[in-house]
Amino acid sequence: xxxxxxxxxxxxxxxxxxxxxxxxxxxxxxxxxxxxxxxxxxxxxxxxxxxxxxxxxxxxxxxxxxxxxxxxxxxxxxxxxxxxxxxxxxxxxxxxxxxxxxxxxxxxxxxxxxxxxxxxxxxxxxxxxxxxxxxxxxxxxx
Amino acid sequence: xxxxxxxxxxxxxxxxxxxxxxxxxxxxxxxxxxxxxxxxxxxxxxxxxxxxxxxxxxxxxxxxxxxxxxxxxxxxxxxxxxxxxxxxxxxxxxxxxxxxxxxxxxxxxxxxxxxxxxxxxxxxxxxxxxxxxxxxxxxxxxxxxxxxxxxxxxxxxxxxxxxxxxxxxxxxxxxxxxxxxxxxxxxxxxxxxxxxxxxxxxxxxxxxxxxxxxxxxxxxxxxxxxxxxxxxxxxxxxxxxxxxxxxxxxxxxxxxxxxxxxxxxxxxxxxxxxxxxxxxxxxxxxxxxxxxxxxxxxxxxxxxxxxxxxxxxxxxxxxxxxxxxxxxxxxxxxxxxxxxxxxxxxxxxxxxxxxxxxxxxxxxxxxxxxxxxxxxxxxxxxxxxxxxxxxxxxxxxxxxxxxxxxxxxxxxxxxxxxxxxxxxxxxxxxxxxxxxxxxxxxxxxxxxxxxxxxxxxxxxxxxxxxxxxxxxxxxxxxxxxxxxxx
Numbered sequence: 137x138x139x140x141x142x143x144x145x146x147x148x149x150x151x152x153x154x155x156x157x158x159x160x161x162x163x164x165x166x167x168x169x170x171x172x173x174x175x176x177x178x179x180x181x182x183x184x185x186x187x188x189x190x191x192x193x194x195x196x197x198x199x200x201x202x203x204x205x206x207x208x209x210x211x212x213x214x215x216x217x218x219x220x221x222x223x224x225x226x227x228x229x230x231x232x233x234x235x236x237x238x239x240x241x242x243x244x245x246x247x248x249x250x251x252x253x254x255x256x257x258x259x260x261x262x263x264x265x266x267x268x269x270x271x272x273x274x275x276x277x278x
Numbered sequence: 279x280x281x282x283x284x285x286x287x288x289x290x291x292x293x294x295x296x297x298x299x300x301x302x303x304x305x306x307x308x309x310x311x312x313x314x315x316x317x318x319x320x321x322x323x324x325x326x327x328x329x330x331x332x333x334x335x336x337x338x339x340x341x342x343x344x345x346x347x348x349x350x351x352x353x354x355x356x357x358x359x360x361x362x363x364x365x366x367x368x369x370x371x372x373x374x375x376x377x378x379x380x381x382x383x384x385x386x387x388x389x390x391x392x393x394x395x396x397x398x399x400x401x402x403x404x405x406x407x408x409x410x411x412x413x414x415x416x417x418x419x420x421x422x423x424x425x426x427x428x429x430x431x432x433x434x435x436x437x438x439x440x441x442x443x444x445x446x447x448x449x450x451x452x453x454x455x456x457x458x459x460x461x462x463x464x465x466x467x468x469x470x471x472x473x474x475x476x477x478x479x480x481x482x483x484x485x486x487x488x489x490x491x492x493x494x495x496x497x498x499x500x501x502x503x504x505x506x507x508x509x510x511x512x513x514x515x516x517x518x519x520x521x522x523x524x525x526x527x528x529x530x531x532x533x534x535x536x537x538x539x540x541x542x543x544x545x546x547x548x549x550x551x552x553x554x555x556x557x558x559x560x561x562x563x564x565x566x567x568x569x570x571x572x573x574x575x576x577x578x579x580x581x582x583x584x585x586x587x588x589x590x591x592x593x594x595x596x597x598x599x600x601x602x603x604x605x606x607x608x609x610x611x612x613x614x615x616x617x618x619x620x621x622x623x624x625x626x627x628x629x630x631x632x633x634x635x636x637x638x639x640x641x642x643x644x645x646x647x648x649x650x651x652x653x654x655x656x657x658x659x660x661x662x663x664x665x666x667x668x669x670x671x672x673x674x675x676x677x678x679x680x681x682x683x684x685x686x687x688x689x690x691x692x693x694x695x696x697x698x699x700x701x702x703x704x705x706x707x708x709x710x711x712x713x714x715x716x717x718x719x720x721x722x723x724x725x726x727x728x729x730x731x732x733x734x735x736x737x738x739x740x741x742x743x744x745x746x747x748x749x750x751x752x753x754x755x756x757x758x759x760x761x762x763x764x
Contacts, residue, residue: 145352145694173415195550196537203530210523211473213416242416249415250724251695252484255378255526258533258550259354275354277378277526278485278695 137269140168149251150260150275158194158263159221161270162201166219166237169202169256169276170209174249179217181238190230194263197224197231198272202256205237213242251278286325289313295743299344304332306546311335312343314681316743319348322692322735330357333548337362339369339557341622341629345681347636348743349690349735353377355551358635358691361684364557366617366628370545371562372554373536373569375632377613378529380569381576382487382520384610384659384687385453386670386756387584388506390603391513391595393493396759399594400491404719404760406590407489411583413482413764414721421479421582428476432464435574436581444585451648453609454638454656457577459616463567467524468531471568475524475575480582484721486729487519487764489587490661492668492756502654502672502753506607514756515591515604516668517583518661519764520613521576528572532565557630566615566630573614580609607670608648608657610637612687620682631682639673639685639750647673658685658750662737664718664729664763665711668756669741676748685750686741689734702727720763729763 140153151168155161170176185208191197205216216239223234254277262273292298297320299311311331315323327350334356335344341363350359355374364370396403412418423431431438436457439445450456467475482489494512497503508514521528539555539562540547547553555562588604595602615632622629640647640656647656655673662668666689677683693701704723707730711718720726744750 142696144697149695192538196534200534207470207474207527210416211470244414244416244721247416248722248724249484250699250722251728252415254485255530257354257378258537258553261550277354 139164145275149253149278152271152273154269154271156269158224158265158270161272162198162221162224163219165198165272165274166202166205166216169205169253170216172251172276172278173253174215174247176217179215180240181218182240183214184236184238185212185214187235187237189233192230194231195261197233198263198274199256199258199261201233201235202274206253206255208237214239215242215247253278286323286328289328295747299328299332304329304336304548306336306548307332309335309340309343313346313350314348314743314747316348316739318739319735319743324352326352327357331360333552334360334362336548337364337370337372337552337554338545339365341365347684347686348740349635349686349688351690351692353634355549356632356634359686360634361632361636361681363620363629363631363682366557366630369557369630370554371557371566371615371630372552372632373529373533373565374552374554375634376529376569376615377634378526379520380525380528380613381573381611382613383576383580384516384518384661385580385584386607386657386659387515387604388508388607389513389515390601392511393513393759396513400717400760403491403590403594404717404762406594407587408719408762410586410590411482411489411762413484413762415484417481418477419480423476423479425472428472429464431575431578432467432571433462433574434458436577439578439581444582449581449606452606452650453577454611457581459570459573459614461567462570462574464571466564466568467528467571471524471527471531474527475522478522478524479579480586481522482519482583482764483522484725484764489762490516490758491760492516492758494754495667495757496755498752498754499672505651505654506657506670506753507605508607508670508754515587516661517580519580519583521572522579524575525572528568532568535561536565569615573611577609608659610659612637618683620678633684635687636684637687638683639677640683641673641675641678660686660737660741661688663689663731663734664761665714665716665731665758666734666737669737669752670754670756671741671744671750672753674748674751677750680747681749685744689737689740691733692735693733695728698728698730698733699724702730702732716758717760718763725763
């Protein structure tokens with residue numbers, strides 16, 4: 137199964153990510169986002185960040201998840217390449233996410249960036265759950 | 279294609295360069311849309327951008343028209359090039375009308391030098407500028423602002439930099455709003471935004487941000503040019519950047535808050551990115567305070583970058599500040615919301631004007647135009663893209679009637695970044711530009727491909743539309759000599 141695909145957008149980057157479960161689709165969306173910035177295939181994961189989030193719905197949870205990764209990238213200066221979402225569950229009125237992201241320290245000699253992702257937008261945002269699996273769709277501001 | 283009639287169904291031409299998106303184009307529109315385009319620019323108009331103009335027209339309290347400037351293209355929430363004013367009492371405030379890069383903007387610096395003074399020196403100048411101003415993804419500032427200094431920057435903007443020695447008093451009086459939006463509220467700026475902002479002060483960023491060495495190629499309006507202290511053949515310098523991670527985080531944080539407010543205040547939105555709240559609500563005012571803080575950070579950022587550039591010029595040209603005369607002509611914000619007074623339906627009204635990828639364009643006599651320029655109108659700075667001309671215009675009275683005192687902000691993209699990378703090779707573009715006498719420095723060639731001149735509309739065509747509409751008048755054309763890309 138394809139992990140993700142990019143869609144045409146004049147100013148920004150838009151993609152769909154797929155998974156058998158929401159957890160898998162969210163992890164693939166993170167990989168798609170980092171691959172907008174940099175070819176993640178050459179990254180050797182040495183640092184692990186654990187992430188826990190909650191949001192009122194799955195769409196907001198997706199934005200929060202990707203936004204948190206951008207924040208950690210910029211502040212802790214870690215380029216992520218490997219993502220595992222352990223669990224997404226609904227508890228009361230909130231959706232909870234627990235995950236980890238692995239990467240290596242930012243090294244401007246080694247890491248050649250294509251495009252900086254500034255932020256995750258709510259434009260054309262979607263989380264679609266069918267019997268075939270989960271598709272998420274998002275647009276990031278570059 | 280036939281440029282006489284509308285290509286996108288439902289749009290009507292109402293005058294030369296003015297296209298109307300009528301009420302009913304989308305359900306819930308409260309006012310019509312207005313898109314300012316020449317026939318040629320109309321051929322690049324995307325349906326999604328028109329839909330975004332119509333979406334903005336559905337927001338509560340919108341005045342007169344939902345507008346798009348001639349550089350308009352699809353964004354999220356508002357289109358890029360989108361302008362809308364909302365009643366300060368009955369309307370809303372929306373981060374979707376400002377964007378993530380709060381107060382992304384441009385400043386123009388003049389000099390006492392002529393183009394010929396830097397013959398054979400452009401490459402050295404660019405190399406030194408590239409070193410002096412941290413640019414690209416992951417670049418870090420050499421300035422270590424303390425937490426209390428950062429709060430001062432969020433509150434007072436550029437004044438902090440000038441007081442710290444990164445500039446002179448005239449830099450403030452020649453800057454939009456004197457480098458500050460009043461009402462900046464650091465308590466509404468999250469700890470995350472502080473963490474992203476502190477290490478990035480004085481950094482250029484990446485993407486379309488740049489430093490550009492230019493010369494005045496042509497003067498169209500000698501009176502305004504004299505007021506702006508611009509002469510033919512003169513060397514000038516342009517800085518384009520914004521509020522960096524601090525602004526991106528402010529937008530992210532408050533957008534999240536406002537998506538909740540949309541439910542609370544029962545606002546019906548066609549696009550989640552238009553999340554907003556009633557202008558006087560706690561949520562909207564919290565965003566406004568944070569947005570103003572990020573705008574103030576951006577002005578400080580450009581001020582510090584300009585200071586470092588002045589130092590480089592001094593060293594490279596072996597001249598002191600008076601000889602160089604590197605004075606700020608003006609600095610304009612592209613992505614902000616401001617509380618302004620405008621004439622609406624024959625009366626004066628307080629409105630929150632949102633400009634997303636648009637420039638303020640206030641005319642002669644307006645009290646917010648610096649005294650030195652009040653007789654001619656504020657400078658409006660329209661950067662080109664590498665290899666294409668930039669323009670200096672001045673604000674005109676028609677802008678107050680037609681566009682809530684606004685003009686375009688640049689050329690506007692016509693090709694995606696990925697499309698650009700498939701179409702152009704950075705090395706080739708760099709070589710082609712070099713053949714035209716334009717040197718380019720960038721962290722990586724792919725940045726040059728993404729920002730190739732061919733991915734943008736013609737800046738000349740865009741500027742001619744605002745000139746014909748009388749919302750800003752052409753003053754001078756600037757040609758590039760060298761560019762440092764973020």
